[in-house]
Amino acid sequence: MTPLKIGEIIFGILYMIFVFWLGISSKKKAEESGEKYFASSKFFGAIMIGVATATVGMSAFGFVGGAGLNYATGMWLVMASMFFTISYGLMMWTNGKPMRMMGEIANIETYADLGYERYRDNAVRFFIALNLIICVWAYMGTQIEGAGYIMSEIFGMPVTLGGIVIVLYTVLYTVLGGMIGSIKVDALQGVLKLLCIVGMVIGFFYLTHGPTNAITTIAASPHFGPRLVDPMGLIVPLAMSWIFVLGLGVMGQPQVSTKLYGLNSYKALKTAGLVGGISYGLMCVVYFFPGTSVLYLVASGAIPAIQVKDTTVFAFMNQLPPVLSVMVYLGLLAASMATTSTFLVIGSSLFTRDIPRSFGKNLDQKQEVVVGRWALLIISLGALTFGLFGGQMVAILGGIGLGTFVATSIPVIVGYQWRKATREAALIAEVLTLVLSIGFTVVYEGIMKGKLMAKVPGYAYIILISIVVMIFASLFTKGAAGDLLPAKMKVYFKHME
Amino acid sequence: MIKGKNKDLLWVIQGILSILMFLLFSTANWGLAVTCAIIFLANFFLIGGGSKVDAMFLLYPYGAFLLFVGGGMYVLFYYWQLFYTTGPQALWVGNHPGVTIAWLGFGLIGGILISQLSYTILFNKYVISENEWQDYVAEAKEIMRNDDDVDTGNKRPKSIAKTNAGLNDEEVQ
Numbered sequence: 316m317t318p319l320k321i322g323e324i325i326f327g328i329l330y331m332i333f334v335f336w337l338g339i340s341s342k343k344k345a346e347e348s349g350e351k352y353f354a355s356s357k358f359f360g361a362i363m364i365g366v367a368t369a370t371v372g373m374s375a376f377g378f379v380g381g382a383g384l385n386y387a388t389g390m391w392l393v394m395a396s397m398f399f400t401i402s403y404g405l406m407m408w409t410n411g412k413p414m415r416m417m418g419e420i421a422n423i424e425t426y427a428d429l430g431y432e433r434y435r436d437n438a439v440r441f442f443i444a445l446n447l448i449i450c451v452w453a454y455m456g457t458q459i460e461g462a463g464y465i466m467s468e469i470f471g472m473p474v475t476l477g478g479i480v481i482v483l484y485t486v487l488y489t490v491l492g493g494m495i496g497s498i499k500v501d502a503l504q505g506v507l508k509l510l511c512i513v514g515m516v517i518g519f520f521y522l523t524h525g526p527t528n529a530i531t532t533i534a535a536s537p538h539f540g541p542r543l544v545d546p547m548g549l550i551v552p553l554a555m556s557w558i559f560v561l562g563l564g565v566m567g568q569p570q571v572s573t574k575l576y577g578l579n580s581y582k583a584l585k586t587a588g589l590v591g592g593i594s595y596g597l598m599c600v601v602y603f604f605p606g607t608s609v610l611y612l613v614a615s616g617a618i619p620a621i622q623v624k625d626t627t628v629f630a631f632m633n634q635l636p637p638v639l640s641v642m643v644y645l646g647l648l649a650a651s652m653a654t655t656s657t658f659l660v661i662g663s664s665l666f667t668r669d670i671p672r673s674f675g676k677n678l679d680q681k682q683e684v685v686v687g688r689w690a691l692l693i694i695s696l697g698a699l700t701f702g703l704f705g706g707q708m709v710a711i712l713g714g715i716g717l718g719t720f721v722a723t724s725i726p727v728i729v730g731y732q733w734r735k736a737t738r739e740a741a742l743i744a745e746v747l748t749l750v751l752s753i754g755f756t757v758v759y760e761g762i763m764k765g766k767l768m769a770k771v772p773g774y775a776y777i778i779l780i781s782i783v784v785m786i787f788a789s790l791f792t793k794g795a796a797g798d799l800l801p802a803k804m805k806v807y808f809k810h811m812e
Numbered sequence: 813m814i815k816g817k818n819k820d821l822l823w824v825i826q827g828i829l830s831i832l833m834f835l836l837f838s839t840a841n842w843g844l845a846v847t848c849a850i851i852f853l854a855n856f857f858l859i860g861g862g863s864k865v866d867a868m869f870l871l872y873p874y875g876a877f878l879l880f881v882g883g884g885m886y887v888l889f890y891y892w893q894l895f896y897t898t899g900p901q902a903l904w905v906g907n908h909p910g911v912t913i914a915w916l917g918f919g920l921i922g923g924i925l926i927s928q929l930s931y932t933i934l935f936n937k938y939v940i941s942e943n944e945w946q947d948y949v950a951e952a953k954e955i956m957r958n959d960d961d962v963d964t965g966n967k968r969p970k971s972i973a974k975t976n977a978g979l980n981d982e983e984v985q
Contacts, residue, residue, distance in 0.1 A: 769839060
């Protein structure tokens with residue numbers, strides 16, 4: 316074992332200890348109330364929340380899955396990921412003010428709470444919660460699979476075991492620190508990821524001697540060819556649909572919106588948006604530099620072709636000089652844990668809060684503890700199954716989770732921007748999202764291998780169906796809309812529009 | 813500008829664009845599908861700006877977004893098809909022209925300079941001003957006095973009491 320490898324292992328252990336301490340350092344605060352445990356309401360400043368929202372969106376999905384997908388299918392991912400950057404601003408324009416305003420008139424702890432407050436309907440709350448469970452499984456599964464690869468690379472353990480270790484470790488500090496601890500950890504990890512980005516950019520130039528050399532070598536290679544370097548790559552239907560899906564991507568991620576509750580002032584919205592957006596934009600380079608570097612190295616014969624695509628980023632890291640390698644290593648370590656704690660908090664709140672309240676039942680503290688433990692088990696097992704045994708590449712699995720997230724969010728997004736959005740429309744849209752997300756995944760993606768409908772992924776269609784239903788069903792129904800708006804929502808819309 | 817019937821109309825347009833996207837994506841009409849997608853995304857600026865949207869807003873961020881992202885996509889498609897089989901015969905900043913357009917047109921200009929920066933610099937004018945926020949908080953305080961959410965558990969947050977002058981936690985409850 317080389318000294319660098321030994322250093323990596325020792326540093327990895329020390330880092331995990333530090334993150335654990337940081338996560339549980341908020342234990343007392345988190346225990347003060349559910350509001351603080353789940354949403355850390357009005358607790359943080361703009362920069363902290365900005366970096367945390369950015370890092371939540373860019374986890375192992377980007378760092379491991381992004382590099383792998385870039386290597387396997389080409390530069391289209393660069394093009395599509397730029398729509399994530401656009402989506403960040405659209406999210407602020409659409410969700411920023413409503414999130415903060417609702418924090419003033421209701422105790423919003425979860426995304427399903429938002430649905431309930433807008434439509435005053437427990438069925439809406441219930442189906443949002445059910446859909447979010449699927450989303451959390453798929454998205455957290457992405458994270459676990461990616462984290463498994465990272466742990467495997469650093470500690471030499473099997474990928475499956477690596478994923479399990481990260482889940483257990485994250486469960487522990489999340490249970491104790493809640494969302495406050497999660498945001499602190501996310502912010503630290505955001506800084507490390509930005510450091511990693513610097514290492515990736517320098518590393519790219521070090522390995523390839525610049526993009527001109529890299530691109531011409533890849534395009535001329537019989538192993539890859541020109542399609543790998545064009546803006547639509549090898550999977551044109553996916554590239555085209557991701558323009559739309561990722562354009563809505565940040566806007567429709569409850570775990571990003573949830574962090575906006577944590578702003579300590581409404582004015583912080585404008586700074587948080589910019590900080591988060593730029594951080595996110597910078598992190599999007601993970602979709603280009605590592606994957607393209609490895610494409611170049613393989614095309615030029617410096618290294619053999621990558622067999623397991625999701626290991627691309629490690630092939631990149633292993634070719635770098637020690638200083639750059641450590642910088643990338645730090646980012647990967649951060650990416651292995653980012654997001655998981657946030658999803659655990661969201662997931663456990665679905666069971667301890669949203670689903671019981673959908674049936675008019677509030678759990679007391681003792682019941683919350685019992686249900687919460689079972690919830691963490693269910694969420695973790697579901698995510699492990701999706702991530703480690705789902706048989707998808709990390710980035711593809713993340714796409715499924717993201718798509719269902721967006722579709723689930725549509726009734727909430729529309730509802731807080733349009734006073735005519737109705738309860739009935741929201742309910743139909745949520746039920747359809749549930750049915751279609753299972754149906755499309757099992758039948759369209761699983762059995763038919765997504766070959767019909769121009770090979771566009773099923774979740775893109777689910778999002779569109781959710782939008783169409785939400786809008787047009789609202790034109791023909793009346794519940795909780797217009798003059799029938801709940802009292803709080805009348806005040807809200809009076810000042811929001 | 814975007815209020816009442818105008819807002820209803822805008823949402824109906826979003827619905828129609830969604831139907832068009834469904835049909836165009838499922839029949840592999842990529843160019844038209846993506847055009848609809850960009851208009852659909854741009855319309856969220858109008859939705860977010862709401863009643864405050866004016867002629868200036870239509871220029872920036874809305875018009876600028878359509879120009880740079882929509883125009884950028886048109887040029888991207890042009891170069892994509894031009895070099896589809898041959899590989900890039902010309903490189904822009906070392907990349908396929910389409911990829912460079914993505915970096916600069918979508919990421920830097922469309923993403924950071926239009927979508928994100930507009931929110932920050934236009935916040936007081938088009939999102940919410942200090943006075944509007946104070947008015948809202950004052951009215952929210954009134955309605956929360958009669959909060960009837962005990963049965964659902966969604967009581968008002970204690971932090972409202974801290975942010976509203978003259979009203980402490982005890983008075984709230």
